[in-house]
Amino acid sequence: MGVYVIAYDVGTTGIKTCIFEIANSIKLVASAVEGYNLYIEENGGAEQNPDELWNAMCTTTYKVIQSSNISSERIQGISFCSQMQGLVLVDRNGEPVRRIMSYMDQRSYHEMRDGIANGIKISGVNIFKLIRSIKITGAVAASVKDPVWKYNWVKCNEPENYKKIYKWLDVKEFLILKCTDQFVMTKDSAFGTMLYDIRDGKNCFSREMCKMLGVDIEHLPDIVNSSDQVGLLTEKAAFKLGLQAGTPVFGGGGDASLIGIGAGASETGDTHIYLGTSGWVSTVVKKRKIDLFSMIASIVGADDCTYNYFAELETAGKCLEWVKDHLALDEINIYLQKVCISDSFESIYKNLYDFMLEEIKNIPAGSHGVIFTPWLHGNRCPFEDSNARGMFFNINLDTGKRDLIHAVIEGICYHLRWQLEAQRKKVNASETIRFVGGGALAPLTCQIISDVLGCKIETVENPQNVGALGAAVIVAVGLGILLNVEEANKMIKLDKTYYPNHDNKLVHDRNYEAFKMLYKNNKSIFHTLNYVE
Template sequence: MDYIGIDLGTSAVKLLLMGGDGTIRNVVSREYPIYFPRSGWSEQRPEDWWSAVQDGLKALLTGFDAKQVAGISFGGQMHGLVMLDAEDRVIRPAILWNDGRTAEQTAWLNDTVGKETLSACTANIAFAGFTAPKLLWVREKEPENFARIAKIMLPKDYIAYQLTGVHSTDYSDASGMLLLDVEHKCWSEKMLELCGVEKSWLPALFESYQPTGTVKPALAAQLGLECNCVVAAGAGDNAAAAVGTGTVGEGRCNVSLGTSGTIFISSRSFRVDSRNALHAFDHADGQYHLMGCMLSAASCNQWWMDSIIGTKDYAAEQAGMEERLGENSTFFLPYLMGERSPHNDPKARGMFIGMSMDTTRRDMTQAIMEGVSFGIRDSFEVAKALGIRLDSTRICGGGAKSALWRKMIANILNLRVERVASEEGPGLGAAMLAAVACGEYASVEEAADAIVQVTETVEPDPLLAAKYQEQYERFEKLYPAVKAWF
């Protein structure tokens, strides 16, 4: 049988058709717009997502036997607030994960409600991108819209609803709402009260690999699917990507260099760091994970290449850079959209530091790639302080296609970096969750062991890792030095 993974990203949806043995049979993508109504705001229309998914499903299945599709699941951009009225109509555009309008509400949660209370209720503190501060913002700034709410959903869950008619979510994605008791896997009554949220507004909770329903008969007929095609709950994009790279079970790590950047550490046990610098979330394998999230990662490099120096030839800009790794005197703070882990500062901004008359364009390009890597290490240091010991990490995302960036990550983190056969992290992970939901595999770990293959390994070089240790010690002093200016 075949399985479909739907990766609902920020700029596009990517749909993947996977055979039961893990073979990727087809991949298509469809873009949709993102809107910035004001500085720091970021929105999308859920209707655009659904139109793109419908068109993408038709293209994905062209030339294939749709009757062989046994299940569908999702990886999705996290934290976005989708609100439906009593007729299940979208009330307003979705407020996205990288939206920075909720500084006031986030501060109220952290400072007035208190970080200790939040951590006790949800295992996390408030970040500007989380869903709960967005709800508070709507309640305060758009009371007419808040009064119409009948259902609250996350982005991928809107697509699941359109497919099945069921209001559902999974624990990994719900972990980022600041409404879920992560440790006990239930909605937090205290947080619902604080945010003015009725429990009836919230979707039913499922493990990522559990079926939530089947494709609606009329839609199944339109797509050529069997009427009993299973839809599984799916996962937040980072958890789905972790499944797609085999980062499941105890003590495995994945670094993602996408629009945002993450370091993701899977665990069989629940744990929280004392500063709540890392997110403590449920994982798509039914267990737990810690995650550090940067708001801008490979997107920093894209901004620099596309918008500033005006080139698409990324490889040419990196040519010759390897000879000067660990010796760059120019640094870059990668906070173009503010920062989440570990600083939790929506007002932070990007900055070049250390330039001189002999600084070159290549130095600045290198500084951007290194700055993102140093930002990932900031979160890794928090994990190390918890006693977590790692000797390797998987890597995925658009930035991971760069051999130079993989080498930087290996030496800046001083970890063996493993690249897997498929570059389709969240989409492949979503298809694997669908396969587990349909009984193709007994567990997510079994699916990962069978499907995910390491094809390349980058070992850290002791001399280069030592150079980068000195560079990192300089980098980690920069944000505290300029924080007051932000």
């Protein structure tokens, strides 16, 4: 009989809670999902209610315990895979002083400009601060969405809230606090602050970086390893979750750190592509790499021996959610076609993506010349521009909804190709790509990304659960069941393999070149229409 653990995948719009059995393999026993809101504000703000996240965690934990028929006493540990670079500011009692500022929040332009984008510059960053930052942290806070500028935004715009701050946490660290009463931050989250000193023998927040970027170092918590047992479940938290007090809680990691582990792509040179609400291309590297021009950096991973060379697209699957809401099932009741999918609204929600993909399966490669750009909330890589937006290009009188929806999937894949090509300028990304996330559930999407990249694509079983699976691996390492995260690779089963269609790739090569030109040719227009002073 194996060991049972609970893993929480804390996403942008919902949490997935999974029970895994760890033995000779890692088996999913039960899962439950609960959504919460992402509050988008006109000034570029993107916030979440921390109580909504905690309540969703409690609700789903009850559900998986009940549906699995596994008693809470048999749960040997819990951990987290979470969205990263959120800003959760809490007081001495562990209570949030304001709502979470999401990684998508982009209102801190003035704070970033005044903090690092002044004087003599390279790639828009002060050259002296750039050099010093890279030497100390291996990265630079060059994006308006980096949490250090959100912190400074609160300091400048909400002084009363700033006075209440005891500690700065990331999203999963807030949930760890709710579970254990411990104020901690894992190394990968600490790296995401752009204040973490990665130099040999340091493993701490840098006083120099804090001074340079205007941060009170006393606001930063203790740093722990991903596989560390950071505390035990308190009586209060155990009651809320329906678990046993004293259950070990492990540090876990951010999604950028753990999804590659859950994908079975954790060895040096392994490349995976993730398509969920956000999307990215990530390659495991031994040494730090940084590309300031393409906004790609080496992120500290859950394994101390490696980094993840990471390129992010913030609105990937979010674009498909937009399609669902406004093209397929919109506010004026225009559907793809008048059919009854189900009498249950819940079933409609679950099946509508499949329905959309079934409807567009016969649209040819290139979507009859229509191109979509997936920058619905700005973009970070391979160009940083909070003013960039999505568009449909080259529509004609014959263009229909099916063309538009098909073009959205292709546009996401074109952007991921752009990021993969940028990575290959600096590292040897693998020729065979592991493709994971909810997007990997659809064979059509898997084939399109294979055709667009010209690469062999591999998927794994339950690709939508790889974040939680990565967190389960961390518990296994923490409990001593596995020696390291690489040992989990042999326990993760491949599902399907896709090979590129040569004729389709020729069409995509043409459209891809046009796709890249759309940003260059419209950059100034984006600024005119969307810049907020």
